Every structure is written in C-alpha cells, then in structure tokens.
Amino acid sequence: MMNTMVLSLSALISLLPATVLPFARSAVKADLVFWLLLGAAIAGPTGYSLAVLAGHWESNLPAALWLAVAVSLALYALVVLLAREAFRLAPLLLPYALVLGALGTALAPLNVDLGPATDVDAWLAVHIAVSVATYGLCTLAAVAAAAAFIQETALKRRSPSGFTRMLPSVSDAEWLVLRLLIAAEVVLGLGIVTGISKLYVSSGAILNLDHKTLLSLLAFLFIALLLFLHHRSGLRGRRAARLVLIAYLLLSLAYPGVKFVTDYLLA
Template identity: 45%
Template sequence: MSSPLNLQIAGLLTLLPLAVLAVTAKLQRNFQFWLFLAAAIAGCGGVFVQSMAHGWEAGLSANLWASCAVSLIAFAALSAVNAEAVRLAALLLPYLILFALLALLFASFSEPSPSVASAAWFRAHVVLAVASYGVLTLGAIAGLAVLIQERALKRRQSGWSERALPPLLEAEGLQIKLLVWAAIFMAAALASGFANTFMESGSWPQISHKVLLSILAFLVLLGLLITHHMTGIRGRRAARWFLAGYLLLTLGYPGVKFVKDVLLG
C-alpha cells in the first residue's frame, strides 16, 4: 500500500527550504542548516517508514522515497565530518526534489511485496541496497560538482559554481571517499541478495536486467577504485566513470521498476 498523497506532498515540501538556501548559495553549516536538514530527513523518511508499515513495498514510488531519505542521511553524516560537503546540497536537493516529484507522479503504481523465505535476510538486503544507492547518489553529485568546477576553471569563470559548490580539490576528495563507501555497500547488497535468493530457492539468482546492471555498476566502481589506487586517476576522468556506474545502477534499480510498474504494469 503506497503512502497517502498528503504525506508525500508534505515530504516534498520539507525539501524546499534547504534547496532554496543551497541554490542561492546562502547555505551554511549552522543551526538553521541542521534544522532544515532534520525536517527533510523526517519528511522523506516518514513517507518511507509509512510505506514499510505492512512490509516492504516494491513499487517505484516507495523506492524513490527510500532513495531520498537515505541520500539525505548520508549527506547529513558527510556534512557532520566535512564542512565543505554542505555545499553539495546545491546539486543534491534539486535532484532529490525531482525524485520526490516522480514519486508523487507514479504514486498510484504499486508492486506487491515479494514472498521471501527469511524476512531478516530480505530486510538486510533491502537496507543495504537502498544504502548503496543513497551513498552512490551522493558520490555522483560530488562527481557532477567536479565536472562543473573543472569546466568553470578552464573557462576562467567565477560565478554560481564558485559560490554554491565545494572547491574542486574538495569535491574530488569527497568523490573518492564516497566511492569507497559505495563499493562496500554495493558488495554487501549483492552478497545479501544472492544469499536471500539461495535461501529461498536453493539456487543462485537468474541473471535478470536488474542483477546484470547492478553487477556491471559494481564492476565499474571497483575498477575505478583500483585504478585510482594504482594510477591516482581523479578529476574529470574519475567523475565520468563514477557517473557511468551510477547510471548503470539507476537503470537497474529505479529504471527496471519504472518499466515493470509503469510501462508494463
């Protein structure tokens, strides 16, 4: 059962104050920032928790809200340890607002919860899968910030990107840190997914579009991580590979659900 429409609208509205401050380059890591961020997490998280009230809802809308909530939680954790990470909100919040709008648009499309042999294993897999996508979303935002800052630097332009986004070197550092965590969460999500399927059917999962795209995304991120360790790759090249991995996982996660729920449903 999808969350009530008024609750989803409220979740969307909680994203707006932080987005306005971030896009206008007026966001600072102060009490107001934490207050608005807590409200956004509560708003999106409330929709996600309500959709979980009667078991995991596998539909597109619920997954988009879950991605918003987990991305905000990852953003809060990163902002707590790195002051410059706050400035990623200028790209992250508009992107999450888009997710929330799509969740509202497709709220009437739902997918029944799958039957599972072990509820504990399945819940662990869901948490790890959503966490990996949330962390990867934040990393992709850092990669996008790298591309924008490099382009502005080459054109010797100082404007919105300089005021609103993290400095280039800081954005590169955030991207690599998030790459490590995304690879860890993805490895755990894939392992728990394989284990859950094996416990349920006694065999390994079939290579569906979702599984194939998720594995390809993990291999791209793992390859980028190894290449960075060996050659020190960074900047625009690393950002493009990161975004390629994110695109693959997006096609495999909300993309497949869009096809199943909306186009075929």
C-alpha cells in the first residue's frame, strides 16, 4: 500500500519555487538559480511518476497528469539548452504545470495498492514513451503560442505590461512554436505507427477506432495542416496561435480527457 497523497503533495511543493522565481526577480538568461529550481521542479513529479509507475502502468488521471508535468518540464529544460529564447516561457509554463499538479493532487486517491510488479512489453513501452513525449512537446508549443498571442495582443493595444516583458517576443515565440510543432508531429507520427504495430501484433487489426485514436489522428492531421499553411502562406500571429491551441486541445482530449471520462464520468 502506497500513500500517494504524500508523494503528490511533495511533488506539488517542489514546483512552487520555480513557479515563483520569474515573478520574484527579473532575469534575461537561465542562471544557476533557475537551473537548481527547475531541477527540483522536475525531480518532484518525476519521483512521483517513478514511484507510482515502477513495474506498472497506471492509467488513472492523476498518474497521467503528473507524468505529463514531469515530461513537459524535462523537455522544457532540453529546449532551454537548445534555444535561449525558451527561457522566457517559464512565467506561463510553470504556473500551468502547477495547476496540472494541483489537479493531480486533488484527484489522487489517498492510498494505492500497486500489487506485484508487472512486465511492460517493448511495443507498449515505446508507444507510451512517444505518446507522452508528444503531449509534452505540444504542451510547450501551446505555451509558446499563448505567449505569442499575449504579446501580439499587447502590441496591438499598445499596452505592454511587466508580465509581457517577461515573455519572449512575438517572433521568438513563433520560432519556438514552429520547431516544437515539427518535433511533435514527428513524435506523434511515431506514436501512431507504434500503436498500429502493437494492435496488429496483438489482434491482427490495423486500427481500433476509439475516441483516443480518432482524436490523435485528428491532431496529427491538424498539426500537418498548420505546418503546410505556415509553409505556403506564412500563417502566423494570433490566428496561428489559436490553431495551435486547438491542436493542443485535441491532444488533451485524447490523453487526459479520455482518462477523465473513463475514471470519473463513466466509473
């Protein structure tokens, strides 16, 4: 029997310092304090996920939310290393991660009996990994799109604020959105292929047209359309940001959304 509430609260507390940091001081680059607090923010959700999922695959919503937080923040750290502009996404990303963590904490059962460890076959492990990585990349793309939307709105209204000055510029945010969407599309494509392969090996069928599969396919086609429109017409600005957020909504409905329906509405 594992007390998941204690683990969940500990993970939630680990997010607080990194969340507060961008609002407590002004910084133009990722310094040592940023990396130390981001490391703690990654360690908390990762520790929760490892404790709950080690030797198991828990499909409940709290586990899914905490895993999404852990992967999104880990990918964010990687993106910051590759693109300096991504550092300025922290004022949006960290509060959003905190909200997801708070939701995971509120929904987490007090105790969970994990039972004996079970083996996860290679196909399932790969499929889970690419699915969660896709959601993490799309989370970052959606946050960057929201930053671009906020910045462009402030510019049009000629009303910049202290908050908008913390965010990346419109051009930097759009640059991040494009590259994150390309990465997400590639990884999502791998996820669809591994899912089809696993289903074919286990049952001989090509597609299982459930809600999650349909929403994932729709998200893949929608992101492909976004990338095509950007290439052909230079789609950008608030219109592009809205479309990116719609794609993220589709993936959210396919990933945590389906778990919410099955765990709580249909339970």
